[in-house]
Amino acid sequence: MNRRIMTLVAALVPVLILGVIGTVVTVPYVALGPGPTFNTLGEVDGKQVVDVQGAAVDPTTGHLNMTTVSVRDGLNLFEAFGFWASGQHGLVPRAEVYPPGVPREEIDKSNQQDFKDSEGNAEVAALHFLNLPTVVLIRKVGDGPAAGVLEPGDELISINGAPIAAPKDVVTAVSSQPPGSELTVAFRRGAGEQTAKIVLAARPDDPAKGYLGVTPGEGARPPMEVTFNLADIGGPSAGLMFSLALIDKLSPGELDGGKFVAGTGTIDQDGKVGPIGGIQYKMMAAREVGAETFLVPAANCNEARQRTPEGLRLVKVENLDGAVKSLDDISAGRETVSCG
Template identity: 45%
Template sequence: MVTLEKENVRRPHRRALTLGLVAVLVLVLAVVGAVMPVPYVSLRPGPTMNTIGANPETDKPLIEITGAPTHQASGHLNFTTVAYTGGPKRPISLFTALRDWLNDERAVVPQETIFPKDETVEEVEQENTFLMEDSQQTSVAAALIQLGQKPSTVAAVQTVEKGLPADGVLQPGDEILAVAGVAADRTTRVTGALKKYKPGQSVELTVRRAGKEQKVTLALAPSPQDANRAVIGVVLRDRYVFPIDVKISVGDIGGPSAGLMFSLGIYDLLTTGDLTGGKFIAGTGTITADGQVGAIGGIQQKMLGARKAGATVFLVPAGNCDEAVPAAPEGLRLVKAETLDGSIKALQALQSGQGAVPSCSS
């Protein structure tokens, strides 16, 4: 009897000790999970803005056009974005990653998806800024070409490499108009002309800076990658020269995926009638000058953001259709977008109720 009584006394004590150890272990794991950084990024729906309306932060038109008559447009043609949490400078915790992984509105992806290992955060941000600027330029070109106007181009300096001949002579934004007196209206013509030179030879460039032309002479240097190739040390990109001035104000949003919606907004403002028919239409997709629509990332988060904002129609790049269909929120009609011209015709068919409207599910 004595032995049984002693064991009966010890058992509650052992259970309490075990529960106490489990509680401590859970607490330790919770603390570790809350502070332990993981190399992942959490994606969520970002802001969505109406390209034919006002920027909500400034209350000014998101797209301002001067030099051509414009027409007031109704409805919405919203571009969509993806926001993220995490990154090399502010990594998310294990707990946050697990919590967001269970959230249907979020996607947890490897950090390298946004921040490649061979690039700094500053380089990624700079690249996204450039991609947005380039997207805006291309979207204007696409809209004007759709309207029967073909803008001219010029080779513009994007960056100047330190320690090479152009360093201290050329600046970002300079436009190279001619090489050795021969007109060059695009990047390929500038680079093609420079291929005729050898390291050590000099070349005269006609450059336009802030509207003023000047001539500069540079002695070409061997390329750091190929000693037999002559370079001046700049990265060039084609810049369009438009007959009108188009200003697109989106704040600090970066990336190229709003191109299609910018083009549609510009087209709608420059033409009579409405593309939307008063509907709330949103979408995404890159754009080329000849109107080709390209695939983008974060389609699920963009659709969710659009639906929450009130969109009932969403323009999906053809390359994103397969992943968009199963992730589409209820009440959002998906329209497949392959070209700017096709997207315009699809919106006109939606408005009139006549004609085929391309769908992601067909």
Template identity: 45%
Template sequence: MSRRAATLTLTSVLVLIFALVGSFMPVPYVALMPGPTSNTLGTNDKGQPLVKIDGREVYPATGHLNFTTVTYRGGPGARIDLFTALRGWVDDDVAIVPEETIFPKNESQQQVDEENTRQMRDSQQNAEAAALNHLKVPISIQVLVDSVQKGKPADGKIKPGDEIIAVDATKVTSVAQVTELMAKRKIGNPVTVTLKRGGAEQKVSLTTAASPDGKRPVVGVVLGDQYKFPFKVDISVGDIGGPSAGLMFSLAIVDKLTPGALTGGKFIAGTGTITPEGKVGPIGGIQQKMIAARHAGATVFLTPADNCTDAVAARPDGLRLVRADTLDSAIKSLESLNAGKNDLPACPGS
């Protein structure tokens, strides 16, 4: 063998080795895949109703109102390799996204999981509030302390679980109202917070400090709106996080609290966040969620308006997209489907 041929052979072997080694090197990407889909009108894997209502008359519900999920591979400490990423890029069922899309920088996987759990909890509460608002059932709101930041003015004076009743002399009934009142103060201003703890009211005097960006006055508490409902709703979905099932939870609650089947016996799936006022918001992973829904047997998919463009581009065959702007509009669409009408709000181009 000539020296030139030997050099080419060695070079080719080295290139192949480097390519093989490189294909197994971890890369900062995450693979998103279709996840489980569950019927909010049915039971979980323990045989318990996903949505259980106590203290109020409920009605039989048939058909499916499935919420959809996305599973992922990768993330800090468990990155996928280049070969897996390349394979995902050519798989229509998989989306390969930058790692920071799922795991923001400076946040651990535990922190992300905890945030997803909090979002699921909040989405369930918002879903119940939206359903009861739709049904004109009166509800009230409490402003509760979720956590207190160490080293901030409230540390040692306010505790998680405290109910905030007033800021100075102004009574408050929502987190938004507290935020608005605090924004009117300057860093270093005194503020008196009236709270309820263990059924007793007390006043706490604080001095505002600067937010991490130095632009806003804060006292170092994380607040959440806690709704007081006239009856009990339990939503049991197991180890699933995030806010995207809100719309489907609301629909299930409305269906169980009203006579007749909202689905008309059809297999409906969907996704979307929900506000207590019933506004439907966008979610991530729309492509994978539609695939999961279609594989499960869904023929109609309720789609947030802001996800319509991506949904139309990736719609599986046999799945009809119905645009859901609000809980009210989604219910009207399902009622129209039951009546055999076809003039439903649709995603443009679907």
């Protein structure tokens, strides 16, 4: 009996050790998989995902879903194996997502800024597509002479009497003056117009030029105001779907004919659609919630073709004009430009 017990104990010890190692020791990998999707024509927490105030909004139905990738970090050996075996996730070296030596908070902040920038680009691209007027807005106020004077959201009207019609006008007006120069800045905050005198500092990368410390951008002309109400999302890949939702709301009819469309892609202010990462997981997420059509950035088509979920039609998109045309074709039952 004692010999049998000893044999059993000897057999169980390696199993117990493996169990402890498998649950305690973390692996240098993260698991990527399908993340949540959001209908940009719908609501989240009682708010419109793309909210338009101060302008007539056309009723919309159907779905224009933006998609995301989930990232699971701090995996133990058993969890990593489980995700790998699921067929729904992939393992990549942690360093590809969280570079060594860069604080996690800094990475998260950068991702959030990318998302914020994508919102601004999406708004401007949609307004340009619709030939609607834009104004120059302060997007960010840094640590410089403008801090405490100008605020994000201020509309710039003129600098030293010269009208500001585009963000480049701000750069020209400021960089043409040496440090120590005093500028008179006219701006609109809310309903009131104000002026302020600001003394320029030296530009950090070129001390001979003046520095104001603001990031200008374009936005809707008041009283129209566009707000994107999605929190805790990072990265720039929602830009295309945000633009399409805004166009749908500000134009007559429905872009997708009330159908269920999802997609992804970065967008710049000229409407060019750029590639993203994790396309296979975004397609999985879209199909799981019922999408029948997926808008794919042209540069991602080759990868998307190899991992297309059953029943999901892929539509190749190079720019905003092409995306709108494809949605019109889908609504009318016409053939679209596919990734095939």
